[in-house]
Amino acid sequence: MIPPSARRHEDKWISGFQPIVEYLASAAICDSLDETLSPIQRADGVAYSAYLRAHAGPLVDLSLYVSAANWAATTRPAYSSLLTFPLTWTVPTLIRAEAIKRAEHLGLAELDTDFDPNGGLHLSAGRDALPETFRRHIPLMTKKTVHEEMTPEQATAIRLFGLTEDCLTVLDDLMKGGDEEHPRFFADAAVSSLDCLAFGYLALMQKPAVPRSFLKDWLEPKTPRLHKFVDSMLAAITARGDLPWVNPEPTSVARFGGRILDSILRHIPNLGEHYAAEMRHRAEHQKTGLDQRALMLIMGVVLTGLATGYGFQAYRAMQPFGASTQSWKPRRSRTRLSEFGQLGSMLSSAMGPFQPVPSGLDLGDRDQGGPSGMLVEVDSEVD
Numbered sequence: 001m002i003p004p005s006a007r008r009h010e011d012k013w014i015s016g017f018q019p020i021v022e023y024l025a026s027a028a029i030c031d032s033l034d035e036t037l038s039p040i041q042r043a044d045g046v047a048y049s050a051y052l053r054a055h056a057g058p059l060v061d062l063s064l065y066v067s068a069a070n071w072a073a074t075t076r077p078a079y080s081s082l083l084t085f086p087l088t089w090t091v092p093t094l095i096r097a098e099a100i101k102r103a104e105h106l107g108l109a110e111l112d113t114d115f116d117p118n119g120g121l122h123l124s125a126g127r128d129a130l131p132e133t134f135r136r137h138i139p140l141m142t143k144k145t146v147h148e149e150m151t152p153e154q155a156t157a158i159r160l161f162g163l164t165e166d167c168l169t170v171l172d173d174l175m176k177g178g179d180e181e182h183p184r185f186f187a188d189a190a191v192s193s194l195d196c197l198a199f200g201y202l203a204l205m206q207k208p209a210v211p212r213s214f215l216k217d218w219l220e221p222k223t224p225r226l227h228k229f230v231d232s233m234l235a236a237i238t239a240r241g242d243l244p245w246v247n248p249e250p251t252s253v254a255r256f257g258g259r260i261l262d263s264i265l266r267h268i269p270n271l272g273e274h275y276a277a278e279m280r281h282r283a284e285h286q287k288t289g290l291d292q293r294a295l296m297l298i299m300g301v302v303l304t305g306l307a308t309g310y311g312f313q314a315y316r317a318m319q320p321f322g323a324s325t326q327s328w329k330p331r332r333s334r335t336r337l338s339e340f341g342q343l344g345s346m347l348s349s350a351m352g353p354f355q356p357v358p359s360g361l362d363l364g365d366r367d368q369g370g371p372s373g374m375l376v377e378v379d380s381e382v383d
Contacts, residue, residue, distance in 0.1 A: 191236070
């Protein structure tokens with residue numbers, strides 16, 4: 001849902017818009033779009049591209065990711081149609097979390113009504129702290145105020161439209177090339193790399209069918225030149241026919257399992273951040289295999305897992321807190337039951353020592369000091 005950030009060609013991965021453009025030209029895959037530009041125009045193109053990434057990029061993040069309504073209705077289903085299960089439950093949430101971080105400095109966290117208030121957002125307590133989809137089905141006990149009746153986009157409309165105006169009015173002023181029906185940034189080039197980058201951002205502001213289309217509602221009436229620019233670029237792309245889509249290669253079981261494990265590790269609190277930083281470090285330095293840094297990380301994860309497992313088993317073996325500990329020990333006069341450990345000692349203590357009387361032994365008489373007793377005939381039949 002953002003302009004291309006990575007491309008693969010002949011087992012080579014290229015990340016970033018400008019590196020992709022330069023690679024396509026150097027590999028003779030297509031002609032350079034900026035070959036007709038002067039050095040001053042190329043320098044302006046670099047500056048304008050940096051402005052787009054710094055200002056237009058966060059606006060796209062606000063519209064498609066931070067806004068809970070747009071995320072649930074449009075962005076999340078788009079990822080679900082592209083990804084396979086169970087990646088549909090792990091990858092989109094990671095992408096959204098990165099987008100929220102990129103747009104956090106704008107101070108419009110109220111657009112995300114489903115986010116945790118402890119995570120840096122400023123949500124109200126009570127009913128408004130629930131996700132928006134749940135609040136619709138909860139009956140109202142009190143009359144809501146005007147502010148409570150507003151959607152998050154309406155409540156932050158002043159700041160939201162202020163940021164949109166600051167970004168898009170500058171882009172509209174910079175677009176001086178072309179004619180009225182086909183505006184471009186530079187008059188010397190039919191299409192430049194800057195036009196492609198701007199089209200990627202502006203098309204995501206205007207074309208997606210989102211329920212809270214605050215960017216589209218501002219762009220079309222306020223900056224008609226940008227609106228015509230998007231339609232002109234889209235018509236030029238579709239005039240050549242559909243893009244040559246290729247069926248993806250079948251994914252092996254090992255690779256599929258690796259992607260699932262990668263997503264799970266990125267979701268683990270604290271560990272996920274270290275894992276993501278390590279993977280980014282290895283990708284930036286083009287490291288493969290296991291080096292000392294990776295071995296230390298793996299050993300730390302293994303030791304942490306072993307310590308956690310041992311602690312869990314030790315906790316399960318503990319007596320309930322507050323309960324008295326009972327210990328069973330065999331008596332000095334050991335019996336055969338004591339051979340079975342604490343259980344045998346417990347049974348031996350409960351039953352008492354068993355000393356069978358030899359048959360035919362004269363027990364004596366009570367008057368003579370012998371043990372007293374009498375024989376009783378018992379009838380076990382019961383009517």
